[in-house]
Amino acid sequence: MADTKTRADLVDPASLAALGRIEVIARWVVEGFLTGLHRSPRKGFSVEFAEHRAYQPGDDLRFLDWKVVARADKWLIKQFEEETNLKATIVLDVSKSMAWSGAPGRITKLAYAEQVAAAVAWLLLRQRDGVGLIRFDDEVRTVIPPRGRSVQWRRIITALEDPGSGKGSDAPGALMKAAQLVTRPGMVVVISDLLVNEEEMAKAVSVLRAVGHDVTVLHIMDPAERDLAIAKMETELIDTETAASVNVMLSEVRDAYRETVQVAIGEWRDRLSATGAAYEPVYTDQPFGVALRRAFAARQHLP
Amino acid sequence: MNFLAPLALLLAGATAVPLVLHLLRRRTGEKVDFPAIRYLLRAEREHSRQLKLRNLLLMLLRVGAVLALALAAARPIGRLAGSSHAPTAIAIVLDNSLSTSVVVNGAPVLARLKDAARTAIGRANASDRLWLVTADSRVVGGSVSAVRAALDRTEPLAGAGDLHAAVTRAAQLVRGGGLPSRQVAILTDGQATSWASAVSLDGVAATVFAPAMAPPKNRGVVSALAEPPHWTPRGAVRATTTATDSVTYRVALGSRAAARGIVAPGEDIVVRLAPNERGWIAGAVELEPDELRGDDVRWFAVHVGSAPGVNAETAAGPFVRTAVDALVQEGRVARGNDVTVAGAESARKPGVLFAPTEAVQLGAANRALERAGIPWKFGAARTGPAPVTGAGLAGVSALRWYAIEPRGVQEQGSVDTIARVGSDPWAVAGDGYVLVASPLTADGTDLPLRASWVPWLGSAIADHLSGDAGSITEAAPGASIARPAWARELEEPDGTRRAVTASRIEAPTRAGVYFWLRGTQRAGALVVNPEVSESDLTRLPIAALRSRFTGAEVAATDDAGKWTSSAFSFSGRRALDGVFIVLALLLLLAEAVVTRAIAPKED
Secondary structure, three states, X not given: OOOHHHOHHHOOHXXXXXXXXXXXXXXXXXXXHXXXXXXXXOXXXXXXXXXXXXXXXXXXXXXXXXXXHHHHOOOEXXXXXXXXXXXXXEEEEOOHHHOOOOOOOOOOHHHHHHXXXXXXXXHHHHOOOEEEEEEEOOOEEEEEEEEOOOHHHHHHHHHHOOOOOOOOOOHHHHHHHHHHHOOOXXXXXXXXXXXXXXXXXXXXXXXXXXXXXXXXXXXXXXHHHHHXXXXXXXXXXXXXXXXXXXXXXXXXXXXXXXXXXXXXXXHHHHHHHHHOOEEXXXXXXXXXXXXXXXXXXXHHXXX | OEEOOHHHHHHHHHHHHHHHHHHHHHHOOEEEEOOOHHXXXXXXXXXXXXHHHHHHHHHHHHHHHHHHHHHHHOOEEEEOOOOOOOOEXXXXXXXXXXXXXXXXXXXXXXXXXXXXHHHHHHOOOOOOEEEEXXXXXXXXXXXXXXXXXHHHHOOOOOOOOOHHHHHHHHHHHHHOOOXXXXXXXXEOOOEOOOOOOOEEOOOOOEEEEOOOOOOOOOOOEEEEEXXXXXXXXXXXXXXXXXXXXXXXXXXXXXXXXXXXXEEOOXXXXXXXXXXXXXXXXXXXXXXXXXXXXXXXXXXXXXXXXXXXXXXEXXXXXXXXXXXXXXXXXXXXXXXXXXXXXXEHHHOOOOEEEEOOOOHHHHHHHHHHHHHOOOOEEEEEEEXXXXXXXXXXXXXXXXXXXXXXXXXXXXXXXXXXXXXXXXXXXXXXXXXXXXXXOOOOOOOOEOHHHOXXXXXXXXXXXXXXXXXXXXXXXXXXXXXXXXXXXXXXXXXXXXXXXXXXXXXXXXXXXXXXXXXXXXXXXXXXXXXXXXXXXXXXXXXXXXXXXHHOEEOXXXXXXXXXXXXXXXXXXXXXXXXXXXXXXXXXXXXXXXXXXXXXXXXXXXX
16 A cells, blocks of 8 residues: 555645645646555546556456456456546636635635646546636636647646635536536536525536536535634624624534534535535545545446 | 621622623624634524523523622521521510500500510520510529519619610620520610610620501600709799690699699699698609600609798898898798808808908908808909809809818818809808808999899708708619718608618619608608600611611511511521532532533534
8 A cells, every 4th residue: 555645635735735836736636646546446437448458466356357367368457548528627616705714724715626626627637538617706707618638737727826806606607607618418526615505506507417417516615614613702703705794602603503514515415416416525624635536436426 | 698798799780790791792702704604694593592591591600600609798697498596595685664665556565575575585495595684784594484484574664774785784695605606686666765876786696676666646744843952941843844735734742732734835834832841852743644654754852941030141231131031022031040141251150151342351251261160261362254153143243252262171072162253163052151252242243233143042041051951863763873971871752761881872763752861861862763865755767776786797677576586596597608609619610511511622
């Protein structure tokens, strides 16, 4: 087993983000991710058979071509060819609520989401899939149609390095835009904190699913949002997007809040599952590899 | 429950702090950005009932803790449930002053006080120490039966007694009782004049009972005097009442009624009499009875003698002759040689003697005084004018006078300075003489020009020169009085005699006229009457009465049932500050548990 400390996909995201630019980090993450992939029982996504090669000790026996072994007594491993016609669109929420971190040593949800988006993009481009990017807040800020060319990586990275802007989140609008960009069935990865209108969001996802897209929603949450882990006892909490405020004795409502968040996560899961979309909550203190794995593991389970 | 430091209850106001914090807590927070506020709002909406209950519980625990601490600081004393009274030293102070004999609603107040005391005594047991202290500070202690018997025997005093002394005495008794639980139980009518000032309990807890009943309108005789005290044989009785309506009166001399009449409110009773009896006579002024009988009669004493024969010497001047003529016409004196009114140069006893008209006669006057056995001599001349102070001499001035100097050692009590000019004696009286420092001339004094001249001369003759004058002592029942040096026995109203030897004696507790005896003869009178203040039945409100007792925990009530139930209550009572401190700690512990249950958890 490889040393997990050397794998970028398993390193603390805040520590990793401090090491370099986003494209560098994304490549490290993907490399680490792929390194561990051959050990994963869920490896081999969106690939097709290409050729045989001789078995080498350590190869996974599941990929041994047993028919050849039985017929010719030759130990050959089936190798697969990457699928090249996948069109994927990453829909990234860059609203104001994303630019928030619940603790000083933790990266913001936006930084985390951008890193995940870059890793997904790099992974797909590495497989010669077409990748596009849509950034949105209260309106669509960036639209990069899916392409599989090498220059696409630079365009995506450049777009990701643009600062966030507006206050609110118009995720349904961004999803509709994605549906327009990818005319044939493809893959849509939504990365957002989902502080949006639930009904409209579910409706937009339904539309995407109706045209045959595989939709994966990564719900980015800061651990403080999950646990209400704010040090102050008596606090006036202010919504970064709407400026609404609530005075609260945190110690008194914390349990109820946690319970409510878990209920809300369950509701998102149920609501999106009902449309056929995959939903995965991701916390910003988790390694990027977790988010990456969830993004693609979910796709494997799609019908 | 009572409090030794009730002011500390003001700390209970601190309960407002958690209340205010509870009400204001949602306005005291620090502002923090938080995007997921929608979940918070939803949590509050869905758990509002639970959150409110929890907050309410916390607030109640905090308020309770503050309240318990405030109560503990007030040093509460109370009785723990189920505890019987511990062995107690208890002194019952029974106010049996004259005012408690007033009849209200058909029964004397004293009877109600005794009933309450009887009930309290009934709660005593063999392990208690019990005393009964009455208003005259008489103490009966011992068994329950002995104290109960003493209570039954207790009658109203003829006067006010001394309730302050009784309470002090009671506190001393219980302190020395050798028992840790101590109590003074006070029963009183709450008369304002009896409790005009505060009395210290010196650390002994007390319960006070004063029945709630409006005092009746009272009328009484507040003064009765014979004017002058020595009648020759004519004189007058002057009395003052507190009647607010016209009331009939009766003046008695000896065993017979001397006068009757009706006196209007605000008027004095003045009755002029010339009794046939001679010597010291007891008299009384009586009003028709009302609810307080004790002050409806007031006693006085008078000495009745024959009119003395007075000789006004020619050298004494026209003023003397005119005055003696007037006194003769009034029947207060007769012409004769019993008493001489003269200049001192002709001094003779008994006599009213004036300073010589001329300074050259001073030596002759002093020699005459010495020959007459009068222990005074004239000294240096003085000039005025200067006011003369003395009974019956209001407005009189001395223009010229001589210093009156004692000659030799004088027996104490045998000489009476009856008037002064500044600090100089102006008129002195002794055995058989009245000596005046000024000559009775227009340049000596304006006394003969004043309206008071003739009455003064009559009084001087009657009071000091009419045979065996003696003296009158006024006293309240039980008061400490000085015995006249010459008195050896005291004759009581029923005629019995008792020897008196101490220089100070306690006045009899029964009102009336008692006579000092010199040998077998009456030589003076002791008149015992209740204090005038006892006629004022105004009562203190309970709170004011309670404030009259200092230095210890005091509970006062006008409810006999409450008072009797509070007897021995202090003995079963304990300091409860510890209980409240424990309660506060328990509440704070509970508060901590509840707070911890909702406190942030370390993940």
